[in-house]
Amino acid sequence: MLHLKMELPTIPAGFPSPADDYLESDLSLDELVIKDKTSTFFIRVEGDSMIGAGIYDDDILVVDRAKKTRPGHVIVAVLDGEYTIKRFIKDGKGYALKPENPHYQNIPLDKYSNFKVWGVVIAVLHDPTL
Amino acid sequence: MSTYFALVDCNNFYASCERSFNPKIWNSPIVVLSNNDGCVIARSNEAKALGIGMGTPFWEIKSLVLKHKIQVYSSNYQLYGDMSSRVMNILQDSCMDIEVYSIDEAFLKLNPFKINEDQLMQENIILRTNILRATGIPVSIGIAPTKTLAKLANHLAKKSTQNGVYILEPDSDILKDIPIEKVWGIGKSFQRRLAKTGVKSVADLTKISRQWMASEFGVVGVRLLKELQGFSCYDLETPISQRKNIMVSRSFSKDVFQLSELIEGISTYATRLGEKLRRHNQSTGQLTIFLMANPFRNLRPDQKKYFSRTIELPLATCATNELISWSSKVIRFLFEEGTNYKKDRNFGWATSPFRLHSRKFICFFRQRKKT
Numbered sequence A: 001m002l003h004l005k006m007e008l009p010t011i012p013a014g015f016p017s018p019a020d021d022y023l024e025s026d027l028s029l030d031e032l033v034i035k036d037k038t039s040t041f042f043i044r045v046e047g048d049s050m051i052g053a054g055i056y057d058d059d060i061l062v063v064d065r066a067k068k069t070r071p072g073h074v075i076v077a078v079l080d081g082e083y084t085i086k087r088f089i090k091d092g093k094g095y096a097l098k099p100e101n102p103h104y105q106n107i108p109l110d111k112y113s114n115f116k117v118w119g120v121v122i123a124v125l126h127d128p129t130l
Numbered sequence B: 001m002s003t004y005f006a007l008v009d010c011n012n013f014y015a016s017c018e019r020s021f022n023p024k025i026w027n028s029p030i031v032v033l034s035n036n037d038g039c040v041i042a043r044s045n046e047a048k049a050l051g052i053g054m055g056t057p058f059w060e061i062k063s064l065v066l067k068h069k070i071q072v073y074s075s076n077y078q079l080y081g082d083m084s085s086r087v088m089n090i091l092q093d094s095c096m097d098i099e100v101y102s103i104d105e106a107f108l109k110l111n112p113f114k115i116n117e118d119q120l121m122q123e124n125i126i127l128r129t130n131i132l133r134a135t136g137i138p139v140s141i142g143i144a145p146t147k148t149l150a151k152l153a154n155h156l157a158k159k160s161t162q163n164g165v166y167i168l169e170p171d172s173d174i175l176k177d178i179p180i181e182k183v184w185g186i187g188k189s190f191q192r193r194l195a196k197t198g199v200k201s202v203a204d205l206t207k208i209s210r211q212w213m214a215s216e217f218g219v220v221g222v223r224l225l226k227e228l229q230g231f232s233c234y235d236l237e238t239p240i241s242q243r244k245n246i247m248v249s250r251s252f253s254k255d256v257f258q259l260s261e262l263i264e265g266i267s268t269y270a271t272r273l274g275e276k277l278r279r280h281n282q283s284t285g286q287l288t289i290f291l292m293a294n295p296f297r298n299l300r301p302d303q304k305k306y307f308s309r310t311i312e313l314p315l316a317t318c319a320t321n322e323l324i325s326w327s328s329k330v331i332r333f334l335f336e337e338g339t340n341y342k343k344d345r346n347f348g349w350a351t352s353p354f355r356l357h358s359r360k361f362i363c364f365f366r367q368r369k370k371t
Helices: A019-023 A029-033 B013-020 B045-049 B058-068 B077-094 B117-135 B147-160 B173-177 B188-196 B202-206 B210-228 B259-279 B320-334
Strands: A040-044 A060-064 A074-079 A082-091 A094-098 A115-125 B004-010 B030-033 B040-043 B071-074 B098-102 B105-110 B139-144 B165-167 B246-250 B282-292 B306-317 B347-356
Touching (some): A082 A115, B013 B071, B030 B045, B306 B320
Antiparallel strands (some): A074 A082, B098 B105, B282 B306, B282 B347
16 A cells, blocks of 8 residues: 655754855846846847947847946937947047947947937957857 | 825927937927827827827828927837836835836825925925936926825816926815816716706815715715815725735834845745735745835934845745745845844835746756655
8 A cells, every 4th residue: 555645844054055055146147147137138239330449239238227327337328310330439529439340430429419329338248169 | 284185297208209319309399109190099299289089090180290390109118018127116216115006107105294385385396306207208296195186186287387397186176177077086077966966066066964975875985075175085006906916014123134134034024925925825936025125213324224126036926935045045135244134114015926826837857866
């Protein structure tokens, strides 16, 4: 005859318990990269204007919309209704969007620019396979 | 200043979600269609201005769409759900007492210690700006002493403010200009019966006697009247009242520094939780432990106040001994030397998602203790 005996789980004291498995968090790319989950978005890159900054066509950018933009940041901007990814800089003439590719020109910004910061790039996901 | 409720409502939510990711349509009229693209379920302000009504069948507006270059979207509920949870998370960070009312609305119970109206205004403008910056979603915030008035205040915030925040007091003159059909819970028949007595504006309505309301509309009518007069009858419906979560939350009478004392405390709460679960024939598969440092005299150099950890249990349970064992493990994990835990309210923890006993998993393959 088969007896199925049910028991409440035992609670070992002083031994590693299976419970610890549930406490140990898995390796999480999210936790590593993302500071604020509510304001962070992923964006796929199109184009080659930022290869000098290690941002290539088809890479994925981690973008924080709430992060305060400072000169030196790579930003996702909206310029004349189009997305663009550039480095936000301040030089002698004022603020500008700087491509990281010698084939492109800086885009100076002034009060007439139809320009808005969409978010700050906080990480790049890049597949290094050639 | 007494307690205030705030209703935070995302403006044209679905349309705003689409807009958030597409700068080309920031200024265009937008409509979002229902499943199978049958009819209009969301409109941007520009589309509303073109006279497109809620629920209009799509074929009816086809010519308008061409003429005004209206941007048309099929609904993308995954996106809207994601954006909604972002907004709600920001709200939860700003306010402990929150009722998520729908995908795009939430009631907050504001801290009654905020001393004056200016401060209240400022804080909510900042909240609104934070949400807009983090998600690209514009929200309107209506603030008033009751939920019904907060709903009206939200309407006013949308219609008549630049900054999207409106504080409405029950004695405000503006109530004379608001027709009663704008009031939450007043339907067509309600409205007709009131109109017969000459009641048109909300201000008229607040002057009606409670006895008359009681005889005409029963207890619901009286509550509505009291809410409009500024006496709160409807509190937040928090997850606790919906019993999807159970929370046991108390404060310590003095600051607690020792792990052993925390474990002692959490065991008491675990016991209470077990009792509550069993009383409702429920078990929990998830446990959240929440600790708070004394907010008025925080000894931590980083001033961090809240600590919490959620774990999934291998089997749903309502057994006190299991709950104690799991929660003391979590508390060991959370505990940090030198923090003065908790003086005021809420050392708590909630549990969700519940399963009924009858559906509970039983594990037949658990290792048996050697006897």
